[in-house]
Amino acid sequence: MTNQPNRRQARHTTARLRAVLTAILVIALCANCAQIPVTSEIHSQDLSVSDPGNIYFGAPGPLQDASPREIVNGFISAQAAGLTDNFTVAREYLTVAAARSWDPNTDTTVYQGDIDLGYIDSSAPEEPAIVPEIDLEGAIRIDVVASAKSLGTVDVQGTYTESLADARLEASFELLRNSQGQWRISGLRDGLVMSHTLFQNNYRAVPLYFLSPNAQFLVPDTRWVVSALAESQALRALIEGPSPWLRDSVRTAVPDGTRLVSAVRTGANVTVNLSRNVLNANPSERANLAAQVQTTLKRIPGVNTVTIQAESIDMNITYNDSIMRDPNRATGNASDPYVLHDDILMRLRGRELEPVTEIAPFTGYDVTALAIPESVVAGVFRNGLSEIRRLPLAANMSPAIGTPGTGDADGESADTPENESEDAGSASNDNDPTDGESGEATTPETSQEPTVTSVILSGNALIAPSVDRFTWVWSGEQRQSLETGELMLSSSYGTLQTTVVVPWLAGREVHSLRVSPDGTRVAVVSSANGIAHIEVAGIVRDAMNAPLSLGDPVTVGGQITGANAVAWQDESTLWVIGHTANNEAESLFGVSISGPSEVIAPAENTHTLTAARGPRAVILGSDQGVIRTRGSSGASWSEESLDAWFPTYPG
Template structure:
């Protein structure tokens, strides 16, 4: 399991001030400053140079030059790109509304006095940095109204907001940065990947935290950052690595308790001291503006929760082997102690286990969910259905399943038989293939097929009751589509907190393979699998990807090769 996001010996400078603000409450003036763990920072790529419009250039040449200048505009605030526009178009154009990532150079053609650009779309990024991978064959058509200026030179007079960047240029200028929110019980940090320009990634990551999670995630996480009516000022780190975050005066509220300040500190630590920003920041100071200048805001270390990042199972994978549940992580299958044999079940398959190893279930055929009690007691029926989805166990001890032929509902059940319906309207009229609750318990990934046979992976937030039992109520409004480049999905599993391992096929290939689908990012090929591969288990990133074939042969991905580990295996799975 991953460690906490903070060292208990240090704390970020946070808190709230008041005496200098509204003239009411005393301002604490002491408190420790946390230091991050410095690490090497990747060298930034060279900044592209933008060229001004060429004299007597054609309309197509002006649009092509605009595309090139817009790429450099990420670094120069689009000053040169605006030279390709008329004055009115310049005033109306918002380059940051969306970013289209092109898989190839746009095809340009003339239609009267208009230039038409056809973009082979690889993905798009909205104004908040949320990336959406494009489905295979996606195209966007853009129109540019052209007009001659007073010097008889062509300029763009009408265009849509946003910019177009080639995928190679996008990779050189933008990075995926996890912005961390938290589970509602403040136990685990929950990442939301934002694609941010390299030269302003730190500042924009902080602003993203204060702006809050994207709508698809908002219902399932907590965010301690207060809503602000004025901009947050973020000073880039100097040579000493110190970052100062200055909040507007109206951010202060006496009701903003020490606990909430500590929660915000934990989120900032997770965001700034881990992931792509790690090493750029040595410490952070939070201040509030006042009539006497910025006022430091300390916080007590005991108010800061220890948020875990990327919790991973310490054991597994497990599988059905010769009528028992066994640990198949080694060359020999080791039966799990104190569990009953499943030889009397008609067709035991798809086991699932809680992270702490105290709750075990499996399917018997496709119609019965069975509990395997500790101590060797006989298996017990937990739930019956028509055609049940392989189960997943969340960190609260709820076992998730549902009918494969979905009516927009999932089912969660406790070991004592307590059953609750989970409203999931986005799944209505879809055939469900695979489902896994994330190890933080705040998200769920579901692979399904629509009536036309199109595969989709949805990642949605989980709405739970506000109690320690964590009873699931519904999936959050909306969902993020992940792995859009995949055309068929057999099974998925959470590889890390930010990525799914997926067994399936991609556009342009009929050969099945394991892919890594980043939640809020791209899908990449891990390795092609042998014919007859039917199942997948994944955890611990690239160190824990297993596949199994119809003959029960289990293979582990080591480097770029599959290595056979054991045989006789049915439906391997990691806890969760």
């Protein structure tokens, strides 16, 4: 009996030693994680489908007698750990007043490489590099500035904006010595500062899905959320609604006043508990709401099923699976692009060229661009630079049927001149081989049948056209007016014309534009004073799907300093031909909407860029008739000299 307390004491002593050793090991590991990372390459990827698993970072508090620079360094390192500990450790580096006032949730600035920390002598602002004499007895305030290459910023809504090529992060910190003689940060800006490596490990891109106006498509609005809190943060952002730039082009089935009560993930299932407001939606809108919620959550790795509740009661909503996400822009032989070969429209099937029998030869025309929707007979071409014309139909073809711009059950439409009023636009007679303005013959003869076509848009130097899924043709003057910008549109059969005022294009030169596959957004590449602008804007349409206006754009691809062509890779990623400030050779870039850009491969001598859905379905055309497709490695091109020009995917 007398030995029992000793054995118990020995066990307690051993346990204490193990705890101490474990604590020392954790502190050592955390200190290593908290170091400012060294230079690393930037690579964009779809973090919503490539999941490295949640990584949780720990961080030590301030060391005893740490210098002002060490305090700032430790504070920046502790911010990543704060994403899961409510910034408890990070606030230990601040004075009491600063810890109360600092708001870490306003934005996150992402930097690359080493971060430079230097002292600023407030008594000599003209010499910011001066390192002050730190007298621990007398000095009471020190200023430290942090400087690094800025990559981008995530705002309070989770939208990522890529920084311009030469942007720098500059953050100033004011430090005071407390009553214990320890330096603490007393003045700082709100928000977080995080290295690219830590950002990638702690954040994830999640597309939030909203509805096209007719609820036919799910339209993504990508946000960056904390990986460990992805489900709840994505749902709260979805409930709050789309980003301002997209707000007028989409809608949501979430009833006003709805809030997220909880989001609990159990294995592959997420149970979403919403407030009673969700019951205000009718059955159809509840099905649409389920489509939004389920599609959003299933883009988070590992989520396979979603249960939706209202105040903890299962709603048993039937998922509306008729709504399409990331629509394939063509049917049938969609993977085969069109090309022009010997004045004949061809389909490129592997390495073989096959004539398109619906279209007559282009004999006598100066083809400089093609734009072809899913129905080839609704396609157009640019003749020289001054005209957009319908594709010449073969003699056995007749105009398609339908109502202009309305869209059928699959979102497609075809224009019927007979159904349009005479004052709806400059109606062109498709069987009349004369130009409606000059009266001169415009249907050149061939050795077979005459080529019949008509002008639907004309100008001085027109942008290469884009045809949206409602068969509206988009173009406009390359050189925009200094007073205001505008785009010219026509129904594909030329019987309706309109213009869309675009103030943000005023004074610019427009190099390329492409409408998204779902018809809700347009990507535009333009320049002014030698500065490239890559922007995406929402399209506002009327009940008949006719474009009415464009919203204010969101800027993407900030690291690209020069650009001349754009195409859609998928629902939220663009292909761009351009260059950076450090490399003026033309390259193909993958550009995320709300995300970083990535150099894919060299792309010199590119004349035409086209793409279908997916990272491999991109084709470059040269002015020598060479067609380039992405090789198996993705970083090189397979070239074919086919004497083929203007490769164009349908859609």
